[in-house]
Amino acid sequence: MVKTAVLVSGGGTNLQAIIDALIFGEIKNCELTAVISSNPDAYALRRAEFAEIPTYVIDRKIFANRASFSEAIHKKLEDLDIELVVLAGFMFVLDPPLVRAYRNRIINIHPALIPSFSGSGYYGLRVHEAALEYGVKVSGATAHFCVSEADAGPIILQKAVEVREDDTPQTLQRRVMEEAEWKILPAAVSLYCEGRLEITGRAVKILGEPQDGPA
Numbered sequence: 006m007v008k009t010a011v012l013v014s015g016g017g018t019n020l021q022a023i024i025d026a027l028i029f030g031e032i033k034n035c036e037l038t039a040v041i042s043s044n045p046d047a048y049a050l051r052r053a054e055f056a057e058i059p060t061y062v063i064d065r066k067i068f069a070n071r072a073s074f075s076e077a078i079h080k081k082l083e084d085l086d087i088e089l090v091v092l093a094g095f096m097f098v099l100d101p102p103l104v105r106a107y108r109n110r111i112i113n114i115h116p117a118l119i120p121s122f123s124g125s126g127y128y129g130l131r132v133h134e135a136a137l138e139y140g141v142k143v144s145g146a147t148a149h150f151c152v153s154e155a156d157a158g159p160i161i162l163q164k165a166v167e168v169r170e171d172d173t174p175q176t177l178q179r180r181v182m183e184e185a186e187w188k189i190l191p192a193a194v195s196l197y198c199e200g201r202l203e204i205t206g207r208a209v210k211i212l213g214e215p216q217d218g219p220a
């Protein structure tokens with residue numbers, strides 16, 4: 006079983022999608038051992054408690070800078086012996102030492118089709134505001150591995166979602182979550198935990214499902 010921690014900052018609907026997929030057996034070989042929040046008031050913490058998953062708060066506000074915040078998360082992950090880290094609505098970029106130590110072991114969900122509307126400054130509702138302002142006809146979501154630069158790592162899964170003429174940032178955000186994020190994030194976590202991701206440079210190849218051997 007792959008010991009997994011989910012990092013959150015807010016509502017936690019993506020965390021909920023992972024919890025539900027685990028309950029329904031849609032994520033294989035994964036043990037969700039910790040939910041770590043950058044925000045003590047995040048509703049995601051209630052979702053984790055309800056699912057009886059241990060929670061930890063590493064409050065961004067009490068750290069002087071990003072490096073010391075990132076270091077505290079790094080220490081917690083090591084203390085808990087975590088193999089896979091999932092950023093599910095986690096609103097901060099992690100520092101290079103942590104990203105290097107967990108190379109190809111941190112999965113992020115981004116609410117757009119990377120490389121569109123991604124990188125520094127593109128998070129949460131801002132992504133959908135930018136997509137509507139640009140006038141794109143499709144948007145979507147991307148599950149990818151993290152590198153030091155925001156939203157720039159190898160892409161695991163993407164799913165496109167239609168943009169409607171009467172969309173607001175809120176309606177587009179909701180559709181992207183429902184039709185894309187909540188599906189591809191649990192799927193990407195399962196693929197990792199099943200050992201089905203082969204990474205060569207920026208390219209991620211999805212290997213076939215392991216076949217049962219002879220009885």
Ligand code: GAR
Pocket residue numbers: 014015016017018019020049093094095096114115116127128129132182186
């Ligand atoms: C989600 O749409 C997620 O993709 C986005 O914030 C929302 C969090 O919702 N993340 C980013 O923009 C990170 N760059 P949630 O807390 O309900 O999962």
